[in-house]
Amino acid sequence: MQKKDLLYEGKAKKVYQTEDPQVYIVSYKDDATAFNGLKKGTIVGKGVVNNQMSNFMFRLLEKKGIPTHYVEELNDRETAVKRVDIVPLEVIVRNKAAGSLSKRLGLAEGTPMGETVLEFSYKNDDLGDPMVNDYHILAMGLATREEIDRIAQMSLQINQLMLDFFKSVNVDLIDFKLEFGKTQDGQIILADEISPDTCRFWDADTGEKLDKDRFRRDMGGVEEAYAEMMKRLGL
Ligand code: TMP
Ligand code: ASP
Numbered sequence: 001m002q003k004k005d006l007l008y009e010g011k012a013k014k015v016y017q018t019e020d021p022q023v024y025i026v027s028y029k030d031d032a033t034a035f036n037g038l039k040k041g042t043i044v045g046k047g048v049v050n051n052q053m054s055n056f057m058f059r060l061l062e063k064k065g066i067p068t069h070y071v072e073e074l075n076d077r078e079t080a081v082k083r084v085d086i087v088p089l090e091v092i093v094r095n096k097a098a099g100s101l102s103k104r105l106g107l108a109e110g111t112p113m114g115e116t117v118l119e120f121s122y123k124n125d126d127l128g129d130p131m132v133n134d135y136h137i138l139a140m141g142l143a144t145r146e147e148i149d150r151i152a153q154m155s156l157q158i159n160q161l162m163l164d165f166f167k168s169v170n171v172d173l174i175d176f177k178l179e180f181g182k183t184q185d186g187q188i189i190l191a192d193e194i195s196p197d198t199c200r201f202w203d204a205d206t207g208e209k210l211d212k213d214r215f216r217r218d219m220g221g222v223e224e225a226y227a228e229m230m231k232r233l234g235l
Contacts, residue, residue: 001025001072001080011037012050012197018080022184023071026051027078032197034216036128043215048076049226050195052235055079057162057194064161066154068190069181084181084191088142090129091151092119093159094175098200099213101175110174110207116159118152123179150188151180158190166201169232171210174200196226 003016003025014027028047033040051073058070071080094117097107101117120137121129137143143151155178166173176199179192192198196211203210210225 001074003027003078012046013193022083023080024083025074025078026081028193032212032215034212036125039216041215043212043222043226045223046197046226049230050193050197051077051079053195053229053233054193056233056235058190060165061158061161061190066158066161066190067187081191082181082183082189084183084189086123086191087147087151087180087182087188088123089132089137089151089179090121090123091155091178091180092121092175093117093155093178094119095159095163096172096174098174110202116156118155147182147188154180154188154190162194167204170204171229171232172202172204172207174202176200196229201229 001018001023004019005017006014007017007024008015011033012029012031014029016025016027018025028051030042030044030046031040032043032046055070055073058068062068062070069081069084071082073079094101094113096113097105097111098109101107102109120132122132122136122142123129134148137148138145158178162176163173176194178190180188181191182188199211200213201210202208209219210229214220214222214225
């Protein structure tokens with residue numbers, strides 16, 4: 001599989017066309033941003049971690065019946081994925097309060113949510129990915145009722161599978177972000193990545209942060225945290 005034209009360059013990944021119109025290649029960068037690109041930096045080796053961890057999670061989820069865009073890991077940083085049209089929504093799943101939810105609702109970080117919380121944001125950098133509800137999504141034509149329901153159902157199922165898995169490696173899954181894509185035939189599948197950039201991982205015993213919050217909050221030990229997560233996954 002060969003990279004052809006660069007289709008898109010985002011903050012953390014590049015996407016290339018290949019000779020197969022139904023397959024793209026994703027290339028993960030070490031660039032790190034936070035707060036909609038306001039904070040910029042590098043996390044050495046992050047591209048490798050996020051590539052390998054995402055692929056590990058996609059393979060695990062596929063085995064449990066969740067359709068994903070994963071096709072084949074090509075090398076440390078690059079993966080072949082199915083071509084999809086990305087649904088322009090970020091789906092946030094929260095098991096415990098943290099980050100923007102803690103700020104918005106005045107809840108101490110780590111407060112358990114009595115019920116899993118799902119949030120949607122409209123993927124639009126110029127607007128800073130504003131939070132939207134079902135009404136906004138339908139009114140703006142970002143997804144259909146059926147697609148919203150399917151995305152919500154898959155997200156909750158993925159959460160259960162991820163909670164179980166991370167518990168088995170002594171990690172408390174606080175929250176995470178998912179993105180979905182639509183295949184040519186209209187099927188909704190899981191896309192984007194699952195990594196310490198897009199999840200909050202706390203050590204289950206000590207509460208130590210093992211994710212991008214160390215970068216966002218200038219806590220230090222960023223590379224070490226990403227490496228520790230790789231170790232927990234046996235990668
Ligand atoms: P938040 O607390 O900032 O809303 O983040 C919730 C979760 O979503 C957290 O695990 C980090 C992840 N996330 C992303 O992956 N990309 C983003 O752009 C944002 C804002 C959050
Ligand atoms: N990477 C995102 C950005 O720069 C946000 C984040 O992960 O905090 O907007």
